[in-house]
Amino acid sequence: MSYVAMPALPADFLTALSNEQRAAVTASDKYIRVIAGPGSGKTRVLTSRIAHLCTHGGVWPYEVLAITFTNKAAKEMQNRLAKVLGRVRARQIAAGTFHSFCVQVLRRFIEDLGCGYTSSFMIYDQGDAQAAFMQAVKETDAYKQLDNKDQRKQMLRTATKLLDDVSNIKNNAPSCFQKRGHQVVDAHERFLIRTGGKMPWANNLEMHDLAQAYDMYQAILRDNRALDFDDLLSGAVAVLQKVPGARQQLQARFKHILVDEFQDTNMAQYELVRLLTGEQGSLFVVGDPDQAIYGWRGAVVANMRESFLKDYAGAITLNLRDNYRSTPEILLAAERALGCASSMSPDRQPLVPIKASGPRVEIITGEDDREEAQVVIDKMKQLHGGREGVAYKDMAVLYRIHTLQRCMEEPLVRGGVPYIVVGGTKFWDKKEIKDVLAFLRLTASLEDGVALERIINVPVRGLGAKGVANLKAWAKEQGQSLGAALFAGHRRARLTADLNNLEGLPDLPPAKQLGLKAQAHAKVELFRRAIVRARCLTEANIPLDTVIIELLEDLDYEQHIFSGGCGGGDGKSDTYKLRWSNVQQLRAKAGDYSEDRPQGLDALRGFLDEVALLTDADSEKAEQAEGVRLMTVHAAKGLEFKVVFIVGCEEGILPRVWEDQLPEDLDEEIRLGYVGVTRAEERLYLCHAQSRALYGEWSRKSTDVSRMLAAHTSGQLKAMMAKTTQAAHATSSRGPYDPSDPEIALRRRRHGEGRSWRNEARAASRLVTGSCDLPCFT
Numbered sequence: 001m002s003y004v005a006m007p008a009l010p011a012d013f014l015t016a017l018s019n020e021q022r023a024a025v026t027a028s029d030k031y032i033r034v035i036a037g038p039g040s041g042k043t044r045v046l047t048s049r050i051a052h053l054c055t056h057g058g059v060w061p062y063e064v065l066a067i068t069f070t071n072k073a074a075k076e077m078q079n080r081l082a083k084v085l086g087r088v089r090a091r092q093i094a095a096g097t098f099h100s101f102c103v104q105v106l107r108r109f110i111e112d113l114g115c116g117y118t119s120s121f122m123i124y125d126q127g128d129a130q131a132a133f134m135q136a137v138k139e140t141d142a143y144k145q146l147d148n149k150d151q152r153k154q155m156l157r158t159a160t161k162l163l164d165d166v167s168n169i170k171n172n173a174p175s176c177f178q179k180r181g182h183q184v185v186d187a188h189e190r191f192l193i194r195t196g197g198k199m200p201w202a203n204n205l206e207m208h209d210l211a212q213a214y215d216m217y218q219a220i221l222r223d224n225r226a227l228d229f230d231d232l233l234s235g236a237v238a239v240l241q242k243v244p245g246a247r248q249q250l251q252a253r254f255k256h257i258l259v260d261e262f263q264d265t266n267m268a269q270y271e272l273v274r275l276l277t278g279e280q281g282s283l284f285v286v287g288d289p290d291q292a293i294y295g296w297r298g299a300v301v302a303n304m305r306e307s308f309l310k311d312y313a314g315a316i317t318l319n320l321r322d323n324y325r326s327t328p329e330i331l332l333a334a335e336r337a338l339g340c341a342s343s344m345s346p347d348r349q350p351l352v353p354i355k356a357s358g359p360r361v362e363i364i365t366g367e368d369d370r371e372e373a374q375v376v377i378d379k380m381k382q383l384h385g386g387r388e389g390v391a392y393k394d395m396a397v398l399y400r401i402h403t404l405q406r407c408m409e410e411p412l413v414r415g416g417v418p419y420i421v422v423g424g425t426k427f428w429d430k431k432e433i434k435d436v437l438a439f440l441r442l443t444a445s446l447e448d449g450v451a452l453e454r455i456i457n458v459p460v461r462g463l464g465a466k467g468v469a470n471l472k473a474w475a476k477e478q479g480q481s482l483g484a485a486l487f488a489g490h491r492r493a494r495l496t497a498d499l500n501n502l503e504g505l506p507d508l509p510p511a512k513q514l515g516l517k518a519q520a521h522a523k524v525e526l527f528r529r530a531i532v533r534a535r536c537l538t539e540a541n542i543p544l545d546t547v548i549i550e551l552l553e554d555l556d557y558e559q560h561i562f563s564g565g566c567g568g569g570d571g572k573s574d575t576y577k578l579r580w581s582n583v584q585q586l587r588a589k590a591g592d593y594s595e596d597r598p599q600g601l602d603a604l605r606g607f608l609d610e611v612a613l614l615t616d617a618d619s620e621k622a623e624q625a626e627g628v629r630l631m632t633v634h635a636a637k638g639l640e641f642k643v644v645f646i647v648g649c650e651e652g653i654l655p656r657v658w659e660d661q662l663p664e665d666l667d668e669e670i671r672l673g674y675v676g677v678t679r680a681e682e683r684l685y686l687c688h689a690q691s692r693a694l695y696g697e698w699s700r701k702s703t704d705v706s707r708m709l710a711a712h713t714s715g716q717l718k719a720m721m722a723k724t725t726q727a728a729h730a731t732s733s734r735g736p737y738d739p740s741d742p743e744i745a746l747r748r749r750r751h752g753e754g755r756s757w758r759n760e761a762r763a764a765s766r767l768v769t770g771s772c773d774l775p776c777f778t
């Protein structure tokens, strides 16, 4: 597998570019939009343009802001640039994701907004936000009015979905920071009317209930001095809108802004870029509307398609059409998949393969999902053990939904094929890691109620729900949050000379006053002292990893894991060793992070920020480790593999189809298929099962083959394929891709003669009537 090899930039980096890439790198226009197909070298272009600006354009590195899709991409970009500019200059380039950039803006300017937040705010990740939102929903009238327990449960279950709505609302109403719920919901409604979207929450809560939940949720965040991911964006937008000094400072610094994956920007991100660019800045955006796959989380493809040209007078458009990644056969499959969409960009340009012809795209048909998986695994073994000797790490299995991961895992284990799940249960989502992070968050912010709630009874302190409720009631009596009440007087605490103990921390009130049993009371006191001691050690600039060792020892956390407190048996089992080694890894990561930085609370907060801002694509799986990669198509965005298997190419799975689906949602599913197909460099296998059990169903149900796969195999396309591939294959030593190949024909028959091929026909007719351009392989 290559996690898209970034180009090493030699001093003469311009010569390594194609003509169209060089045109994009050297263009001197102020506003540039580059529409770049998959595999066309966006990353190379972005990196080279920055190098060019700094070496030939008289630009200082610190004047450049590069917004990348992942933090990892930003780091790699800086490493490559170091080869041209030198490490010191490369480090001056501000490169990161939208969220990490916004955190920096907010740490510096949030107090100027006068919204009550200080620069030491915490960042709530998805899990924390969900916990806070559950609490908020419970406070709504709609919830309280339900007297039926099942209905209440149902409402809480849908709260996760509602949180997505809230997230979309925030992202589509860029001026919403700290506004009231009804204003924000109204703004979102106007946005939806304007863009023809539908009200996502209508079947769950009325609008005023949603507005109320929104207000409650924001209040919980405020009380905990926390911001969620979406607040980071809208907060930074608010800074740029309302703090003229900040805006001027940032505009004066970032004279050259470059944004990758522009098709996936939401309204808040678009507005942020607009404000940062101002009148004077230059803006270079790269993206591909055909790979827009994040509409469901608020991305607005029109930002790239239309708004950019309207908002930036004199903007030019350049195209990168050459595809360096995939064989013509794979690109043909990609074009066909995309041809199933009901609409496409009017300005889209077909991909041009640079690679020579390769093996044909194969269809794998299983009678059921077990057989599908088995055939895939047999194929992997054959490729690995055969003449080509393809390494397992160069193969990927992509799927639309996580459930399909499980169908693959067991046969992989049985077949002795090593594999790595990318973006599955991530290191950072493991229970023990979440616990330790909650201890650290509480250390950094003693009022963080969500972190406190998670670990108030971890390791077990005999509190139970009643004990916690009594503690909360006690805090409420004093008009304080639980954190504020528990840690009151912490400022008076001092470390003893040997750093082992605390002096001056006032004791908790007696057990009776807190409504606790004596033993629980004593344990809460120990817990409290452990956290305050960790805080004092941090403030005394003790290295972060040492603070973690001390804290976990004070809390006796290893014993907690040893005795199965995190699940998975007692100390004899491997689970204990695994969990404890995860904790050790976390400690080491904290040590690495803080190694060349000043210690103290800022280092702790910086480390927690970095962790909170990790994305799936920042996955830390060792890139060189052997093993087939398993991941969703979303997680595969931006990656490339020699061999790709897309499993579950069935209607309802890829594309996912649901009731009331809007045509644009279906088109996004089709684009997702296109993204999947274009990850393959040399070999592509489109796989499906004729019957499948999904979502815990006991029996397998028969399936319809995906329209994208059907479009690929359609007989009606044969003539066109022959015509369009002729030129491309003229220079190839191998024969052209031939769908009439007996092997495929056999598989198709096996798939079921007489089956309704309505999807195939529908897709084919769209192509035949020419509603999409076929690739120009000339």
Ligand SMILES: Nc1ncnc2c1ncn2[C@@H]1O[C@H](COP(=O)(O)OP(=O)(O)OP(=O)(O)O)[C@@H](O)[C@H]1O
Binding pocket: 004, 005, 006, 007, 016, 017, 018, 021, 036, 037, 038, 039, 040, 041, 042, 043, 044, 288, 291, 324, 325, 637, 638, 639, 640, 678
């Ligand atoms: N001028 C070039 N010469 C040779 N190889 C190139 C050139 N430009 C790009 N490549 C290679 O093409 C592959 C695809 O490049 P890259 O991953 O940057 O594409 P991309 O446009 O970001 O694709 P996607 O949008 O699909 O993620 C990489 O392996 C890259 O090294």
